[in-house]
Amino acid sequence: MNLESITLARGNQVLLEDANFSLYAGDKIGLIGRNGSGKSSLFGLILGHYHEEQGQVYVPKSWGITYLAQSIPEGSLSAKDYVLHGHPKYFEYFHAYEAAFDNEDGEAVIEYQEKLEEIDGFRLPTKAAEILVGLGFTNQELNKSVDDFSGGWRMRLNLARALIAPEQVLLLDEPTNHLDLDAIVWLEKFLKNFEGMIILIAHDSAFLDNVVNKIAHIANKKIDMYTGNYTSFIRQRAQNLIIQQKMHEKQQKVIEHYQSFITRFKAKASKAKQAQSRAKALERMELVASVHIDSPFSFEFLPVQNCPNPILRLGRVSVGYGEKVILSDVNRYLGPGDRIGLLGLNGAGKSTFIKLLAGVLEPMTGDKVVASNPKIGYFAQHQLELLNPELTLVDWWQEIFGDLNIKIIREILAKFAFTGDKVFEKIGVLSGGEKSRLILAKLVYEAPHLLLLDEPTNHLDLDMREALTLALQTFDGAMVLVSHDRELLQETTDKLWLVDSGEVTDFDGDMSDYVKWLENKRISDSGAATGKGKASKGEKSAKSANNQQLKSQLEKDIQKQEKQIAVIQEKLAKIEAVLQDPSLYTSATENNKKKLAEYSANKKEVETQLQQAEAAWIKLHDQLDGLS
Numbered sequence: 178m179n180l181e182s183i184t185l186a187r188g189n190q191v192l193l194e195d196a197n198f199s200l201y202a203g204d205k206i207g208l209i210g211r212n213g214s215g216k217s218s219l220f221g222l223i224l225g226h227y228h229e230e231q232g233q234v235y236v237p238k239s240w241g242i243t244y245l246a247q248s249i250p251e252g253s254l255s256a257k258d259y260v261l262h263g264h265p266k267y268f269e270y271f272h273a274y275e276a277a278f279d280n281e282d283g284e285a286v287i288e289y290q291e292k293l294e295e296i297d298g299f300r301l302p303t304k305a306a307e308i309l310v311g312l313g314f315t316n317q318e319l320n321k322s323v324d325d326f327s328g329g330w331r332m333r334l335n336l337a338r339a340l341i342a343p344e345q346v347l348l349l350d351e352p353t354n355h356l357d358l359d360a361i362v363w364l365e366k367f368l369k370n371f372e373g374m375i376i377l378i379a380h381d382s383a384f385l386d387n388v389v390n391k392i393a394h395i396a397n398k399k400i401d402m403y404t405g406n407y408t409s410f411i412r413q414r415a416q417n418l419i420i421q422q423k424m425h426e427k428q429q430k431v432i433e434h435y436q437s438f439i440t441r442f443k444a445k446a447s448k449a450k451q452a453q454s455r456a457k458a459l460e461r462m463e464l465v466a467s468v469h470i471d472s473p474f475s476f477e478f479l480p481v482q483n484c485p486n487p488i489l490r491l492g493r494v495s496v497g498y499g500e501k502v503i504l505s506d507v508n509r510y511l512g513p514g515d516r517i518g519l520l521g522l523n524g525a526g527k528s529t530f531i532k533l534l535a536g537v538l539e540p541m542t543g544d545k546v547v548a549s550n551p552k553i554g555y556f557a558q559h560q561l562e563l564l565n566p567e568l569t570l571v572d573w574w575q576e577i578f579g580d581l582n583i584k585i586i587r588e589i590l591a592k593f594a595f596t597g598d599k600v601f602e603k604i605g606v607l608s609g610g611e612k613s614r615l616i617l618a619k620l621v622y623e624a625p626h627l628l629l630l631d632e633p634t635n636h637l638d639l640d641m642r643e644a645l646t647l648a649l650q651t652f653d654g655a656m657v658l659v660s661h662d663r664e665l666l667q668e669t670t671d672k673l674w675l676v677d678s679g680e681v682t683d684f685d686g687d688m689s690d691y692v693k694w695l696e697n698k699r700i701s702d703s704g705a706a707t708g709k710g711k712a713s714k715g716e717k718s719a720k721s722a723n724n725q726q727l728k729s730q731l732e733k734d735i736q737k738q739e740k741q742i743a744v745i746q747e748k749l750a751k752i753e754a755v756l757q758d759p760s761l762y763t764s765a766t767e768n769n770k771k772k773l774a775e776y777s778a779n780k781k782e783v784e785t786q787l788q789q790a791e792a793a794w795i796k797l798h799d800q801l802d803g804l805s
Contacts, residue, residue: 178344178374179233180196180229180232180234181197182233183195183198183229183231185219185372185506187215193219193399194399199402201374205388206375209396209407212638216642222234241342241346242344243339243344245350246338247335247350249331251323251324256322257306259310259334260338261341263341263342264342266343274735275750305341311363312363312364314330332359335710341366345373347373350378351378351380352379357523358663359523359695361381375388380642382407385406386407388406472640472643474593474614476621479622480624484655485550485551488513489548489551491507491509491543491544491548492545493543494533494545498538502679503526504526504680505680509681513626516670518660518669521677522698525677526679530681531555531557537555549628552627554627556629561609561636563603565606567605567704568603569601570600570604571587573604573615574586587600592615592618592621593617595616608636610637610638614634626655627657630656630658633660642665649669666688673686675691735794735797735798742760742794745790749783755776756776
C-alpha cells in the first residue's frame with residue numbers, strides 16, 4: 178500500500194501536504210498525532226471515503242480492508258449473529274448448506290460443505306463466541322439482541338465484528354475506548370496473532386507498545402515513520418529534539434521540576450517489585466518530558482494546603498445500591514501523600530468504591546470517618562453530560578469560582594489548550610476530550626486534599642495523557658485512580674488496591690503482575706485451562722495406535738455434531754421467522770397470543786439445545802486438539 182505525495186484537505190483545512198506513506202504485508206502500524214491532525218481522515222482516504230487533492234493512493238486490489246465502524250449498531254439480531262455477519266460469505270454458504278441438507282441434495286451438500294470449510298465456517302460460530310467472551314460478554318449474553326445492550330457494549334460488538342472479518346487489512350480507530358483492562362489485554366493477544374496488516378489509532382501507550390511494530394506520526398502535515406513500538410518512538414524523537422540545544426535546555430528545566438516526585442518515591446518505596454517497576458517508569462519520564470516540550474498542554478497542580486491526617490477512614494463498611502450490596506467489610510485508610518491505583522474487573526465495584534469515597538454513596542453499614550472540611554476533587558465520565566451546554570467556558574468558570582478575573586481564567590485555560598476565542602465558545606460545542614480537559618482544569622485549580630479519578634483519560638489524546646501523567650506525578654495530596662491506562666497507573670501510583678469478589682484488598686505486585694492475575698482469572702472463570710492442560714499431556718503419546726483410533730472416532734463425532742447443530746440452527750431460524758412476522762403483534766387475537774407464547778417458549782428451548790450442542794462440539798474439538 179502506497180500513498181505518494183498526498184495532499185488531503187477537509188473543507189478549507191489542509192491536513193496533509195506532499196505526504197508519503199508506505200505499508201507492507203505484516204506491518205502493524207500505530208497511527209498517532211494530535212487531535213485534528215488528520216488520523217481518521219487518513220483512514221477515510223484509504224477506504225475511498227475521501228479523495229486526495231494531489232498525489233496518488235495505491236491499494237492492491239487483492240487486499241480486502243476491514244474498518245471498525247464508529248456508528249452505534251441497532252437491530253434484533255443476536256450478539257453472536259451480528260458478529261457473524263462481519264464475515265460476508267458465512268450466512269450465504271451456511272443457509273445454502275442447510276437447504277441442501279434439508280432437500281437431501283447430496284452434491285449441493287458436498288459443494289457448500291467444502292465452501293464452508295474453505296472459510297473455516299464450521300468453526301466461525303465458536304470463534305465469534307470466543308471473541309465476544311474475550312471482549313467481556315458473558316455466555317448468557319451471546320444470544321441477547323443488539324438492542325438490549327448499551328452504547329458502549331454495542332461498540333464492542335462492532336469491534337468483534339471487525340475482528341472476525343477475513344480481510345487482510347484491519348483499520349482500527351480507538352479500539353480500546355470502551356474496553357476495560359481485561360478486554361484490552363485479550364485484544365492485545367488477538368492482534369499480536371493477527372496475520373494481516375493492522376493500522377490502528379490509539380491513545381493508550383501501553384497498548385501501542387504491545388501491538389505495533391511501527392509508528393506513523395502525523396505532524397506539520399507530514400507522516401514520519403519510525404521503526405519499533407511507541408516507547409521506541411518516544412526515544413527516537415526525544416533524541417532528535419535533544420540535538421536542538423534550546424529544546425535540551427528547556428527539557429532540563431522540565432526534568433528538574435519532577436525531581437521532587439522521584440525523591441518522594443524513593444523515600445516511600447517498600448516493595449521490591451513496585452520499586453523496580455517505578456525505576457523503569459522514571460527512566461521513561463525523562464524521555465516523555467523531552468517529547469512533551471512542544472505539547473499544547475502545560476499545567477501542574479497547585480500545592481495542597483493544610484491537608485488533614487487522616488483524610489478519610491473506612492471501618493467494616495458495606496456499600497451498594499438499594500438493598501444490593503456491592504462491597505462489604507471494607508477497611509481502608511487514606512492520608513496525605515497516599516497514591517492508590519484501583520484495580521479490578523469491569524463491574525467488580527471500582528466506580529462504586531470511588532463514589533463511596535466521594536460521598537456520592539453512603540455506607541449501608543459500618544463507619545466512614547471523614548476529616549473536617551476536606552477538599553475532595555472528583556472526576557467521573559458522567560460529569561461531562563452534566564455540564565451546562567449553554568454556558569461559555571468563561572461563564573462556567575465564573576459560576577463555580579465567583580467573579581474571578583477573566584485574565585486569570587484565560588491563563589488557566591490556556592494551559593489546557595483553550596486559547597483565543599475558544600474560551601468564549603459554548604460548552605455544548607466542545608468534544609468529549611475538551612470537556613474532560615475543562616473538568617480537569619477545575620480540579621487542578623482547586624488543589625484538593627483528596628483527588629478521585631474514575632477513568633480520566635477516556636477522551637484524551639496522547640499529548641494530554643502525557644501532560645496529566647506528569648502533573649499527577651507532582652501532586653502532593655492523596656489520590657485514588659481508576660484507569661485502564663497501564664502507563665498512567667504505573668507512573669503515578671505507589672500502592673495498588675484490588676476490588677474483587679465484593680472486597681477491597683491490597684494487591685501485592687505491579688501492573689505486570691496484575692496482567693498475569695487477569696489472565697489467570699479469565700482461565701479460572703472459563704474452566705478452559707483444565708481441559709486444555711489435560712489434553713496437552715496427551716500430546717506426548719499422540720503417536721500411539723490407541724490415540725489414532727480415538728482421533729478417528731472424534732472426527733466422526735465432530736461431523737455428527739456439526740450436522741446436529743445445523744439442524745438446530747435451521748429449526749431456530751424458522752421459529753425466529755415466525756416471531757418476526759408483524760401480524761403476530763398488530764392483531765391481539767387469542768390465537769396470536771397463544772401462538773406467540775408457544776413460539777417464544779420453543780425459541781428458548783431450541784436456543785438451549787443449540788448452546789448445549791455447541792458446547793459439546795467445542796469439547797470434542799478440545800479433545801481432538803489434545804491428540805494432534
